[in-house]
Amino acid sequence: MTSVGLLDFLSANVAMLRKYILDYLPKDHNVPEIDLLYKMMRDYPSRPSKGLRPSLCILVCEAFGGKNEESIVSAAALEIFQNWILIHDDIEDQSEFRRGGPVLQKLHGIPLAINAGDALHAKMWGLLMRNGEILGEKICYLLMQEFSRMVDETTEGQHLEVSWTEDNKWDLTEDDYFLMVQKKTSWYTCVSPCRLGYLIATKKPLAKNSFVRFGIDLGTAFQIRDDILNLTAGKKYGKEIGGDIVEGKRTLVLINLIESANSKDVETIKKIMSEGKRKSPAEVQKILELMQKYDSIEYAKKRAEEFSRSAVKQFGQIFGHLPDSKAKRNLHSLVEFMVSRDW
Numbered sequence: 467m468t469s470v471g472l473l474d475f476l477s478a479n480v481a482m483l484r485k486y487i488l489d490y491l492p493k494d495h496n497v498p499e500i501d502l503l504y505k506m507m508r509d510y511p512s513r514p515s516k517g518l519r520p521s522l523c524i525l526v527c528e529a530f531g532g533k534n535e536e537s538i539v540s541a542a543a544l545e546i547f548q549n550w551i552l553i554h555d556d557i558e559d560q561s562e563f564r565r566g567g568p569v570l571q572k573l574h575g576i577p578l579a580i581n582a583g584d585a586l587h588a589k590m591w592g593l594l595m596r597n598g599e600i601l602g603e604k605i606c607y608l609l610m611q612e613f614s615r616m617v618d619e620t621t622e623g624q625h626l627e628v629s630w631t632e633d634n635k636w637d638l639t640e641d642d643y644f645l646m647v648q649k650k651t652s653w654y655t656c657v658s659p660c661r662l663g664y665l666i667a668t669k670k671p672l673a674k675n676s677f678v679r680f681g682i683d684l685g686t687a688f689q690i691r692d693d694i695l696n697l698t699a700g701k702k703y704g705k706e707i708g709g710d711i712v713e714g715k716r717t718l719v720l721i722n723l724i725e726s727a728n729s730k731d732v733e734t735i736k737k738i739m740s741e742g743k744r745k746s747p748a749e750v751q752k753i754l755e756l757m758q759k760y761d762s763i764e765y766a767k768k769r770a771e772e773f774s775r776s777a778v779k780q781f782g783q784i785f786g787h788l789p790d791s792k793a794k795r796n797l798h799s800l801v802e803f804m805v806s807r808d809w
Contacts, residue, residue, distance in 0.1 A: 556571065626646040
């Protein structure tokens with residue numbers, strides 16, 4: 467269960483980051499077309515969000531003795547990163563909703579949405595340069611290196627996932643899925659925020675593998691949980707339920723379903739899942755029923771729990787020696803929330 471303290475922290479943190487980001491982003495322009503660009507850039511950052519990634523960065527920084535004001539720039543840049551990749555991700559997946567509203571390309575068209583995402587991407591790097599004044603040029607450079615690695619890992623993972631759908635590929639294993647998730651989700655959701663927070667707090671260069679195993683397991687549990695919520699959650703999930711089925715995504719649930727089903731059902735599954743966005747509601751429901759029939763959702767829950775236990779164990783090894791603090795307690799609550807959330 468999420469602690470009241472954590473919920474209060476997340477709520478306050480989201481409000482603080484939203485104000486910081488919106489104060490940073492351009493507001494208006496006397497040329498109407500550019501004014502529209504600015505409004506589009508500010509759209510996703512203005513929508514409701516959990517703020518998990520920047521909050522993780524801030525809490526790790528504080529747990530290791532750093533100051534909130536030292537991490538605000540990098541935390542805000544993480545949130546901008548999340549927003550520009552979501553704009554592009556929504557286009558690539560042909561999504562319909564994001565954070566409770568229509569996706570940007572539905573409101574303004576694909577070309578303008580791509581450009582708004584590109585503009586936010588550039589603003590992310592511009593914001594990170596502020597770290598030079600706060601933390602010094604050396605640490606600023608190391609932080610930008612971390613962001614560069616995060617972008618590389620995330621786009622490689624995204625390329626894997628999109629390629630599987632574009633190529634209509636079905637001969638996938640769990641290991642294929644885990645590799646994709648580790649790159650697409652784990653790095654920018656967990657590994658990088660932890661590494662950034664530690665670097666800001668200690669001002670010490672990171673070892674190559676610092677926080678990697680912990681972040682990968684935490685991120686994998688988080689993503690499997692997200693896949694399950696896409697199939698089972700209510701309105702508070704913020705995206706269309708069953709959207710992963712409509713988009714043809716190769717989730718752990720789907721991979722297990724294909725491995726578990728009889729040949730006749732496998733043929734049905736592949737036929738429906740290969741139809742792209744043309745799937746009817748009845749066909750989506752059929753896939754959901756087969757997932758229930760073969761206990762594929764329950765299987766995914768068990769695998770998520772395995773990664774969750776591993777992440778929690780590693781949390782103790784990494785953070786256990788640190789002095790007790792509100793940040794450390796909230797950090798522990800955040801880790802537990804990320805692997806057990808229902809929204």
